[in-house]
Amino acid sequence: MEKLHRSVRLLYQGRSRRAQRFRYGLIVFDTLTILYFIITAAMSPSLLLTVVNTVLGGLILLDFSARLWVAENRRKMLMQVYTIADAVVIVSLLLAPFFADDLAFLRILRGLRLIHSYHLIRDLRRESRFFRLHEDAVYAAVNLFVFIFVTTSFVFVLAFDDRAGIAAYVDALYYTVATLTTTGFGDITLPTTGGKLLSVFIMVVGVALFVQLARAIFQPSKVHYKCPECGLTRHDPDAIHCKHCGTSLKIETEGSDGN
Template sequence: MDDLRSTLKSLYDGRSARARRFRYGLILFDSISIVYFITTAALTATPLFVTLNAIFGVFIVLDLAARLWISTNLRKELMRIYTLADLVVVISLVLAPLMAESFAFLRVLRGLRLIHAYHLLYDLRRESMFFRKHEDAILAAVNLLVFIFVITSLVFVLTFDGDAGIAGYVDALYFTVATLTTTGFGDITLTTTGGKLLSVFIMVVGVALFVQLARTIFQPAKVKHTCPECGLSRHESDAVHCKHCGTTLKIETKGDTSG
């Protein structure tokens, strides 16, 4: 068992090429699972979907169990946003047969796993200059997309009949985006007290996420690199010295020797 635990830890936490390939494989699985959960949210449950849900559920549980097993700080691992998201997804899959798929919208939270995994962020920062320069914008975009699709699925579950299908889901998406942007066309509305409170929540949280995305897009691009002297964590991608204290920096970059 110790050998298995050591192997898993090297795959999840290691810096070897094998470990990176393993983690990118997990991200591929995460991407497939989130696309599946989004596309099936509006579809009627069939034996095929029940089987696929069970298969995805088994893999998610195995991944979650492995991460918890190799963790040196179980409490910290349990409090990570993507661990909480996976726990919610697993619970929704377990409750689905008992609750007539009413928790299907929670599975979209798997999207948080795509980019909020610590070691994935480390890999991307190390290997992709594009990600280092636009990390905040990418994270803000993922957060906004996850929010939109979670709320869309929630609106669909609460507002539309089970046989509304894809058209109903598109209407729910349309309502969510119109409310988030405060456009308010009024052709689709939630008239109940709960619906009105949900609309307020969409506007408040959605606008905040949208503004955060806009801010990260239009602000000057900087990379994350903590200054060893003063701790300043944001610098221009070609910075040689820390703007705050003047300490020499060693920011990893391919550089540009042309001209």
């Protein structure tokens, strides 16, 4: 058992070529499951979807269990938002076969898999210099993406689930984006009190996320590196001294190609 534990830990945390390929495979799997849940959010329940969802639930549970098994601080891992989201998604997927009508709230819960994208970014930060250099913009884009599709799921269930289907889900997405951007064409509205409050929430939070994304794109990119003296964690990519205290920094770079 100890040998197996060491092998699994090296796959998830090691630096070997095999471990890197394994983690990239996990990133591809996680990305595909997120896209799958977005695409199937509006589809009517069927035997095929139930089988696929159950299989995915088992695979996500296996990955979840392996990460928990090799985690250095299991309590900290269990408190992280993407871990909680994954646990909720696993439960919703494994419980779905026991609900003949595949209740609407289960489809919303699967949308929480989007929160796992924060975990993907953490892995990509370790693997990719591009993500380290553009981390702020990537996080802002992910925040907006997660907000749009999780909110769309709520709008879909609240106002469009009585005519479930791709067209209804697109209407829910259209309404979410129109409200979020304050375009307000008015061709689709939520007249109930709950719908109006949801619209206010979408506009207020959405504008803030748009501003965050614009600022991250147009401001100079920063890299995360903790200054050993003062603890400042954000620096210019080519910084050799900390702007706060002047301490020499040793930020990893790929150097210049001489052009």
